[in-house]
Amino acid sequence: MNKYTHLHWHTLSILASAFFGLHQYALAADSCEVTVEATDSMTFTTKEIAVPKSCKAFSIHLKHTGTMSKNIMGHNLVVSKQTDQQPVLQDGMKAGASQSFVKPQDVRVLAFTALIGGGEQASTTFSPAKLEVTANYVFFCSFPGHASVMKGAIKLI
Template sequence: MNTTNKFSLLILMGFLTITSCGKKDPATGGEPADPIETTTEGEGVAAPVAVENVLVIEGNDQMQFNTKELRAVAGKPITLTLKHVGKIPKEAMGHNLVILQEGTDESAFAVKANEAKATDYIPESEKASIIAHTKLLGGGEEDTIEFTIDKKGTYNFICSFPGHVAIMKGVLIVE
């Protein structure tokens, strides 16, 4: 591990120690509830409003995505926006979102990503394992990508910045 990665990891560990638990929902004592948008159809029955294949996910300075699950429809273009809602620059708290092919070993991918600083932690040797990825973002930045997944399935997504994959991951369910 080079000196820059060690320094970034040290800063990250210190920051996590200071801010370790994040915000909790005071009503339940647990994680904040995800807001659900609803619309009324017919006789007062509420149904979820879904904008087909337009996805937004946030990463923060506490090294967390705001959701662990995204959903999309197979065979239709997907527009995905990653927003880094924190303030820390990407050199110390960079976030990206990498959608991996089914069956990709996240741990092995992350090890190779750690050494790929020159390509924003997207290893050239693993291009075949990647469906799509955003740019590496610092606090206050966002990136939107467009891609299509034709095959129904469950696809893992991760942040490939060194040390983040252990916490910043989830699934994209394509139906």
């Protein structure tokens, strides 16, 4: 390969990655919903949820891909400020399974799904306008003991 050919391919690969990078970004920006899977091994398949400011409403669909019952391996998805996560979890645990481990009318909770077991799905929708630009937001499962691994970041884009 001579110098010219090498440069040529290098330029092409930069152009290609710029094109595909932009394309991916455009797809993400257009989507006002996301599906997060939860498993029997106590994990979410997603570590970060990008929420476009341009969305009037944003929906998170939670899908439990396992088979275990919700008493044993139940999952939900709760959104709050990072700094509120621990108190929200503590109050959720007191509220119990009948409340999906979320304290009723908890103003620190921006959105949450019902607690579901294997094979079930649940959704929640919120307005991205409720997110303060300067705060850090997280999503997590409030089933007792799960949030230490079942958690991720909410990123406003």
